[in-house]
Amino acid sequence: MGELATNNIFESQTIVADHKDLIHDVAYDFYGERMATCSSDQYVKVWDTDGQGGWRLTASWKAHHGSVWKVTWAHPEFGQVLATCSFDRTAAIWEEVGDTTASGSEKGLRTWVKRSNLVDSRTSVTDVKFGPKHLGLLLVTCSADGIIRIYEAPDVMNLAQWTLQHEIPTKVSISCLSWNPSLSRSNSNPPMLAVGSDEPNNVNATGTQSDKVANNEKVFIYEYSESSRRWTRTECLSSVVEPVNDLAFAPNLGRSFHLLAVATKDVRIIKIEPLPESSSATNGSAVRFKTEVLAAFEQHNSCVWRVAWNVTGTLLASSGDDCCVRLWKMQYMNQWKGVAVFKNDAASSESTAPARAHTTYTRLAAMANPAHMPYH
Amino acid sequence: MNFSSFSSSPTVATEAQTVKRVKTFALPDKCFEKRIGCAWRRGNQFGIYPRSQNVNKTTSDTASKTDDKILNIRQNIILFTPILRKLVNEANGTFLSVQKLVETSKSSDNQVEFLKLSRQYRSIIRVCIESLQEAAEKETDGLEKNTLLSYITIFYSIECIWHLCEILYIDIIPGEVVLPFLLEWVRFHFPCHEQTAAQLLEACERGSEDHPEYWDTVIGMVVQGRVDVARALLKLHSTADANEFKLVDNSLRSMPVYSVYGGISTGEFTISWKHWQAECRSKLSSGVLAQTPQLELIMRLMTGEYSAFESIRTKYSSWFDMLGGWLLFTAPWARRRELGAAGAACAALAAGAPASRASRLDVAVRALLEGDLHQLIHEIQQISDNGWFASHLTDMLYHCGKLQILDHQTDVTSRLRDSLILEYGSLLMEHKSLWSVGLSYLSFCQPEGPKRAELLLERLPIDTEAKAMRVIAEAKKYGLVDVAQSISAVMGARRLGAGGAAGAGGARGAGGARGAGAALAWGARARCRALCARAAHAALRAYCAERALPAADLLLSAGAALLIDDTLLLLGKYCDFHRLYKNREFRKAAKLLISLITSNIVPEYFWSTLLLDTLPLLETDEPVLSADDTYEIMLCLELRSTCLSAEKADLLRLALARNLARTALIDVDE
Structure with missing residues (x-):
């Protein structure tokens, strides 16, 4: 009968980004048809699919006077808009201009214009994210000195005008943030942000555990209250006490709870369930959520740098210091399991032909003996 | 994506198994030696990039040129190969029929209908295999051919398992x-x-035993339960008249065959069958056949002797070949749920054969025979058909009411079925x-x-208006109104942007009238206030610049839709004004213009146009603007004199004064 189970064939395609320095972030647009990269060389590059599966560089410009940490796309309803944040203490809004339908030699050239420079931060701006589109055109930034800033463009036709709506001091260095993409605007699901801190734990603090625990918490949930018109911290996740490098909310899919993936010393998936108003009222103002660590994967054996959900939130990719990208999937019984590992193949190194910019996909070989993978 | 989607049983899955299940893939090139990052693209595609997290350094001297490769990883989905498109589409039709059948007749027994649909699925697979075979024959490229052949293997196995599953769970027996059904399955697939x-029988020569495969064929026929054929073949032996042959022939002939309609009960049949086998055994022990080992082997097979089956195992590529024979000569009365032991016995035969690592097909068939559907579904999920088989079969069994999967005493059958269908559906959503x-x-x-559909549909890359309309139509069909609106809004924004949004100071949407018109149409479709406003502004600005109103026909027929936004309302009314003016209905036109001027919804940049539009109406032969109207215009003009150049303003003042002079005494009839 032969072997049927040649399952999970993956293919890869190499793109030479040609940044002069380390790449810090890669972001795909809403449709996955465009890709933006940013780097320590202070440049931002935009790549477009060419329709035949390849990628073509369509724009490259010096965006900041320091390393560009993150790049992110706005919802296409607001046009072709990017936001970047940098070590140079600013965040910037970029818009693509020019006729995108132009033909001929003009086609390859796109211009991105800086529409706004957000200069409120006094320290390096570590992350930037557009808010969910149903809230309007919102942007949140966070900086190394621990201040979260929420900006709004009151007129979506005028990207030059951004008003600083809220400034939330957190007192710890913030490395990453994520909007809750939940679509409902009901009372139980007000606008929500999760922020993660990469502040190293104070060594002295570990001595007296009981009263210092609070200082070691690294993930905070902020919620916007329509009545008080303020963002308030409604939850600290006590389960995460190691520096956090990345976090991401999963798409909600109509669940009654939220899923937050956290990249810390391991990959964590945390369930955050809003408690009904009545029960939180009886406890006073204290408890808003029931949180539960659904999974803590230590397979990376090292620091985890990034976590990313697929569109439907059914697969989580994580990357760590072990140079592996791992995929995690929720099984039908709601347990999470590792389903694939992508690893640098030490054996076949340097043997491949020099990569071109538009290589086609090549099939990834499964490792000869997966059992040899370090597993603990 | 079709990863191994659940473990066989949570309690048994050991750590070691988990490790084994997680496949490791080697990335090409030596590009990721340091830290790496990952980002999801869409569906089953994501990017891997080298990454530094160090926030405290601006530039790094250590970064080498190998550090800037980005890898796009995607899963290879065989269902997206053009040749399998038909399979996907036709299976979808059958899937929908199954759902419809379930919906229309909840209570009644639909076994017959389900059986029909199951056969429909199988015929779809068979057609698919045929077209694959055709393509493989034509294919000259070795690699491609191999791929096609492996597809054939995959779908052949699928059909084989489905058929068995149909016999054991869906068919009416x-x-x-x-x-009899099992024998048919064996004959059909092996x-x-x-x-x-057939050759031997056709030639019909005595002394056929010279054919090198004569005995193998006879035994094969016996094992497949084709007693008549076996007897006919035996007759072709040169010594067929010998006693031994007569003996065997007699035994074969007298074998009782069970039939429900035969008028005897299973019990009676069992007794007569056992009697027959005892007879065979006694003939065997009498040693009559010792001279002809082949005949002795046949007799031994007929008595259900395990060692006899073992001895012929090597002649067959799989143990499935023997399954029918084994059952025929050990337990012909077995019911559907009593096949586990036979399966185990035959599979054990396989263990003795060389290179017999249990293949997935083996495990799947074993699971089926044992009635362990959970295990079966687990196995078929590993087949690399991207979940086509697992989702359709599970759905079928689920609706037939044959699937019962328990997890810690809770029924999770529907969850399993849903998760498979969801995976499969999401997978297809990625295809263009x-x-x-x-x-x-x-x-x-x-x-x-629907929630997943919402997320995925909204993200479908849309390259043409036609595609946008199709996606919107589909979204509406499934009640995903938000998606329809969102797509319209994006399309509108895109048209506005494409109109040439280059403007200093960030003012956008000052583009061409055509872009604005299209954007207006999308805005109206999306019922999106913000977009309508933007498009209306763009249209008004375009009019100021180029003197052409976009989408006039749309605006004139828009009706209540105009009320979405003030600017849109202004635009619509202004369009109407143009229509009236063109039709020389000056009185009505003048009234409308005055109502616009006094309405307070006119944006600053549009005042000059609006005020200058009064000029011809002031100069008409018959006065159409009353004295009061003239005062209103005068007021506006003086409040907004900066909108107009001094020359134009003076011209307008003069016209106003003259109109006032004509109407001061004899006013226009209201």
Whole structure:
């Protein structure tokens, strides 16, 4: 009968980004048809699919006077808009201009214009994210000195005008943030942000555990209250006490709870369930959520740098210091399991032909003996 | 994506198994030696990039040129190969029929209908295999050919398992006695020796034993339960008249065959059958056949002797060949649910054979025979058909009511079925033309399906207006109104942007009238206030610049839709004004213009146009603007004198004064 189970064939395609320095972030647009990269060389590059599966560089410009940490796309309803944040203490809004339908030699050239420079931060701006589109055109930034800033463009036709709506001091260095993409605007699901801190734990603090625990918490949930018109911290996740490098909310899919993936010393998936108003009222103002660590994967054996959900939130990719990208999937019984590992193949190194910019996909070989993978 | 989606049973899955299941893939090039990052693209595609997290350094001297490669990883989905498109589409049709059948007749017994649909699925697979075979024959490229051949293997196995599954779970079997069906399955899928037998019978020569495969063929026929053929073949032996041959022939002939309609009960049949086998055994022990080992072997097989089956195992590529024979000569009365032991016995035969690592097909068939559907579904999920088989078969079994999967005493059958359908549907959503098929699968998994569809549909890359309309139509069909609106809004924004949004100071949307017109149409479709406002502004600005109103026909027929936004209302009314003016209905036109001027919804940049539009109306032969109207215009002009150049303002003042002079005494009839 032969072997049927040649399952999970993956293919890869190499793109030479040609940044002069380390790449810090890669972001795909809403449709996955465009890709933006940013780097320590202070440049931002935009790549477009060419329709035949390849990628073509369509724009490259010096965006900041320091390393560009993150790049992110706005919802296409607001046009072709990017936001970047940098070590140079600013965040910037970029818009693509020019006729995108132009033909001929003009086609390859796109211009991105800086529409706004957000200069409120006094320290390096570590992350930037557009808010969910149903809230309007919102942007949140966070900086190394621990201040979260929420900006709004009151007129979506005028990207030059951004008003600083809220400034939330957190007192710890913030490395990453994520909007809750939940679509409902009901009372139980007000606008929500999760922020993660990469502040190293104070060594002295570990001595007296009981009263210092609070200082070691690294993930905070902020919620916007329509009545008080303020963002308030409604939850600290006590389960995460190691520096956090990345976090991401999963798409909600109509669940009654939220899923937050956290990249810390391991990959964590945390369930955050809003408690009904009545029960939180009886406890006073204290408890808003029931949180539960659904999974803590230590397979990376090292620091985890990034976590990313697929569109439907059914697969989580994580990357760590072990140079592996791992995929995690929720099984039908709601347990999470590792389903694939992508690893640098030490054996076949340097043997491949020099990569071109538009290589086609090549099939990834499964490792000869997966059992040899370090597993603990 | 079709990863191994659940473990066989949570309690048994050991750590070691988990490790084994997680496949490791080697990335090409030596590009990721340091830290790496990952980002999801869409569906099953994501990017891997080298990454530094160090916030405290601006530039790094250590970064080498190998550090800037980005890898796009995607899963290879065989269902997206053009040749398999038909399979996907036709299976979708059958899937929808199954859902419809379930919906229309909840209570009644639909076994017959389900059986028909199951056969329909199988015929779809068979057609698919045929077209694959055709393509493989034509293919000259070795690598491609191999791929096609491996597809054939995959779908052949699928059909084989589905057929068995149909026999054991879907088919209607009188008295549940499964043997004839099982024999048919074996003959159909493992047609070994059939050709030789046919050749020999056709030649019909005595002394056929000279044929090198004569005995193998005879035994093969016996094992497949084709007693008549075996007897006919035996007659062709040169010494067929010998006693031994007569003996065997007699035994074969007298073998009792069970039939529900035969008028005897299973019990009676069992007794007569056992009696027959005892007779065979006694003949065997009498040693009559010792001279002819082949005949002795046949007799031993007939008595269900395990060692006899063992001795012929090596002649067959799999143990499935023996399954029918084994059952025939050990337990012909077995019911569908009593096949576990036979399966185990035959599979044990396989263990003795060389290179017999249990293949997935083995495990799947074993699981089926044992009635362990959970294990079966687990196995078929590993087949690399991207979940086509697992989702359709599970759905079928689920609706037939044959699937019962328990996890810690809770029934999780529907969850399993839903998760498979969801996966399959989501997978298809990634394809540029199969997405609508995917959508139909998702719609049958409430409540998560529509939610997923919402996320995925909104993200379908849209390159043309026609595609946008199609996606919107599909979205509406499934009640995903938000998606329809969102797509319209994006299309509108895109048209506005494409109109040439280059403007200093960030002012956008000052583009051409055509872009604005299209954007207006999308805005109206999306019922999106912000977009309508933007488009209306763009249109008004375009009019100021180029003197052409976009989408006039749309605006004139828009009706209540104009009320979405003030600027849109202004634009619509202004269009109407133009229509009236063109039709020389000056009185009405003048009234409308005055109402616009006094309405307070006119944006600053439009005042000059609006005020200058009064000029011809002031200069008409018959006065059409009353004295009061003239005062209103005068007031506006003086309040906004900066909008107009001094020269134009003076011209307008003069016209106003003259009109006032004509109307001061004899006013215009209201």
